[in-house]
Amino acid sequence: MNIIVCVKQVLDPDIPPAKFRVDSASKKVVPPEGIPPVINPYDAQAVELALRLKEKHGGKISVLTVGSNGADKVVKHAISMGADEGVVLSDETFEGSDSFSVAYILSKAIEKIGEYDLVLCGRQAADWDEGLVGSVVAENLGTSLVTLAEDAEAVDDGLKVKRVTLDGYQVFVVPLPAVVTVSNEVGQARLPSGLGIISAARRQIPVWKAEDLGVDPSLVGSTAARRKLFALSVPARERKCEIIEGETPAEAATKLAVRLREAGAI
Amino acid sequence: MAENKGVLVCGEVVGSKVAAITAELLNAGKKLKDELGQPLFALLIGKDIEEGAKEAIILGADKAYTIEGPAFPDALPEIYVSLVAAACEKLSPSVVIMGQTDMGRDVAPRLAAKLKTTAVLDCVALEVDPDTKVLLQTRPAYGGNATAVWVTESQPQIATLRPRSVAAAQPDTSRKGEVESLSIGIDDSAVKGKLAETVKAEAEGIKLEDAKVIVAGGGGIGGAEGFESLKELASLLGGTIGVTRVPCDEGWLPLTLEIGQTGRIVAPDLYIAVGISGAPQHMAGCSGSKCIVTINKDPDANIFKESNFGVVADYKQAIPAFIKKCKELRSS
Amino acid sequence: MEQEFDAIVVGAGPAGSACAYKLANAGLQVLVIDRGKFVGAKNMWGGAFYGGDLLNLLPNFCEEAPFERYVTRQKISFLTEEDCLSVDFASPKFKEPAPHGFVMLRSKFDRWFADKAQEAGAVVAPGLGADDLLWDGSRVVGVKAGSDELPASVVVACDGANSGMAQKAGLQKELSSEDMKQGVKEVIELSEEIIEQRFGLSGKEGIAWEFVGSCTQGLPGGGFIYTNKDSLSVGIVVQLDALVKRKVQANDLLEGFKSHPEVARVIEGGKLVEYSAHLIPVSGINMMPELSRDGFLVAGDAAALVLGTGLILEGANFAVASGIAAAETVIEAKERGDFSNESLSMYRRLLEDSYVLKDLRTFRKAPHFLENPHIYNLYPELACDVARRVFIGDGQPRKTTWDNVRDSLKGRASLLQILPDLWQGKGAI
């Protein structure tokens, strides 16, 4: 089974909240200095699912990312996990693209690669937390789609996919080629092996530009975006915390119960 | 295309009645209707949903449309999407809202792609900009670290609304409105796969979303056994337990109890967080709680900043004493 | 393995990156591994890099490197609970002909430096920790990382203080707490304008400020403040065994330091954005391991090449210098096709000839001298007391400074107690 995984580079979602900063005037997130961006965790999990499928059914895994300088790092991360190859899709005209343009660029690259059975995306990118791109790629390619997968396996008539729902799951059987978006329920992504890291570090990751992809420049970039950011802020969630003290933890906890009773909370 | 007009609520039904989210969407829709000065429509897809359609009108819709077909979750998403898309083409609404539910989060992106517009998912507030009359769609981003407000520049403006972010609309039985059944044929060519199975895992006891009290444990609990005392406390207070991502990853408790951005969004009266550091992705799921109480041994843990009461202690010593005192207070 | 490496450098701190950069530039196949999630992830220091090694190695350093500010002023302060007596030194020599020191943040600098090594052709692999060495008889032939065996002609251990690699190679015993200082540091964010205003700086000017006295509650060590571009690095460094004996936490000392009026004033309104802790080997040449064996070299903190005289705490420049010397050694060994201990002994000679071992020898006695508690309680108090007497008029007739010193000493110590300190100090620092 030939699998294409779409991976995005995002601000490390594990940064401490104190380091998260936005510039409300320019409506941009200010990346904290010294903390490099990472592969979107859900995309690492998509790579994980791809590797499991490959282990079972054979085939090749290619990764794609739309990004600028340094985006080869996420492709390399996927390769160090075990993906076979990858491409960075980068062009000045791509700057400021919205989900639909990104999906369009990815679709063009997927068509260029041509032979594929399955496209995997993360359920959402951990920066804007949208969850749009995968569905739009499926629409563009005209393939079947299952969102929020927690497991998948090849069957005679295509792919059997388990989709997470709020209170359980659904099982779909879809014909290939298909697009599947992967949820965190697939389990933790494997850590890259040493040799994987080294072979990835040695790779030169090819870059495909707009003209290599046949991308229509009027359909990408900020001018083509179907939506605009109106405001961006850091929510004020702070509460005034009353710390209950005591000689011992037990005493403090006892006082807490009393205080909560007073406050009518219990 | 004619000018888009109207706020279309894509409701959900349970059997022949509207689901709770539908009442919330109608309430949000009523506000948008007033702000926009455009009518409010409801769209329901399912079998025998006449009654649900009337309910939608009582809850505020000016007109309810029904389409005879399989309801979510038994419907194939692609069929459902093609029905909603056909309805949108017919009605040309300027705003389409759905719930951020199993249905909405699957259907909205596909619908947006079909209609060549965009969608803003998981909104927690929707309002109309009084000057431009465009929809301001507020949603968390960056794992809850940021709040983004989006405007859509194409039509219709599609948004999904997070459950419980607005109150349910109050029924007004005096309201009258037309119910129209749209005859939209199912386009078989849209059908790609098949739905083999839908499994609902019945939650034991109180559902997290309905609980008035939640005792939540995190990585600090250290193992499955540690949760026994939390369960005891929860049942004592008439609540239930929840967890952060860590206990799920570690396999101590099932993912269905995870609270947070990718888990459940809860807003109980009392949220007792034990051994939880307060990562934004977790707080995104519980910051709506009325009162947050934290027990954590690290005084610098971020969660204290977002709590009303806190004790800096090892939970192993604190929880038993807390339970004991609660019992005393209850019996007195 | 596609191909064996000439050298594997363990650790991408200043020592490792300098070594790898130099090796890659000479066309050798180099692999650098670092156990951090990314290069620089967990690394920290006070903040100032001294010496010209980096400028020689990387001629575009001043234009390209992500440093925060130049060190244009050095300040030393003696603290008591309330008072502060300072020596503030500024000189045009700090800038001419080239800046003599740079204030840097490790996470940025380490990443930049490793990228330079990568550009030069080294394979840099973060996220990969060496767990053990590979052996062929008594010869080191590579490292083990997880389940992977990575062969190489030579392994250069640049894995920092308490080096696991030097221990595995049998060159170093596990270090004891007497040989270590504990450093803890906070990065406190303030606007550029406020920093410049509070410290009287402009442009890229910066200050390196050391403290001795009450900040360590009399324990051997000191405090520091370095000005970054829009933050301050504030921390203390304390002898580890003293902490253990006194049962105090370095954290608590840091809190105390931050609440000293002189410190509180400059950090006021700042936002804590980072906290980190690290060990520093400080026994100097007395604890230096053997520096090589067959197929193996040790550089930087791993070889305990740190100069801690009390007033000076430098290690990064020694790390770079030793990393370069190790690289030069490996380059020649490769030419000879001989990675035996004998061939690699050139490394020690290079270090002996450079300031690295010369400085460490010069200050050989410093570690012992610096254990003297007088330095951390008595002298700062004396100094401040004298200053208080000199500067604060109390309506009484003034005395000469010498009389003031004598008065200050009364009840604290006798001259006889102090003289040996002076004598020792003369030879040690």
Ligand SMILES: Cc1cc2nc3c(=O)[nH]c(=O)nc-3n(C[C@H](O)[C@H](O)[C@H](O)COP(=O)(O)OP(=O)(O)OC[C@H]3O[C@@H](n4cnc5c(N)ncnc54)[C@H](O)[C@@H]3O)c2cc1C
């Ligand atoms: C894309 C993404 C999505 C995510 N989505 C979610 C989500 O939906 N929900 C979620 O919860 N997380 C989510 N996470 C993970 C989240 O970022 C945090 O890693 C997680 O919430 C941390 O869980 P924790 O606070 O339980 O554990 P930790 O961060 O490990 O904190 C444990 C805490 O317990 C305290 N402690 C330890 N021992 C004791 C003791 N004996 N007594 C008292 N206190 C003690 C410690 O001081 C510490 O503060 C997501 C992460 C990513 C990257």
Ligand SMILES: Cc1cc2nc3c(=O)[nH]c(=O)nc-3n(C[C@H](O)[C@H](O)[C@H](O)COP(=O)(O)OP(=O)(O)OC[C@H]3O[C@@H](n4cnc5c(N)ncnc54)[C@H](O)[C@@H]3O)c2cc1C
């Ligand atoms: C609080 C403090 C203040 C200081 N102030 C100054 C100062 O102002 N000026 C100055 O010059 N020096 C200062 N120093 C000293 C200076 O930081 C060190 O001397 C210098 O960093 C040593 O460089 P290194 O490359 O040898 O080791 P390190 O910088 O410690 O780097 C070691 C690297 O090896 C990696 N590593 C460790 N083990 C393994 C393994 N098994 N496998 C793979 N990778 C591994 C680590 O992740 C790390 O990246 C200070 C130190 C401290 C703690």
Ligand SMILES: Nc1ncnc2c1ncn2[C@@H]1O[C@H](COP(=O)(O)O)[C@@H](O)[C@H]1O
């Ligand atoms: N720039 C991008 N490059 C590659 N894949 C992307 C990009 N943006 C989004 N994706 C994919 O689409 C998924 C959902 O992203 P989003 O719709 O932005 O939340 C991600 O998990 C990725 O798999």
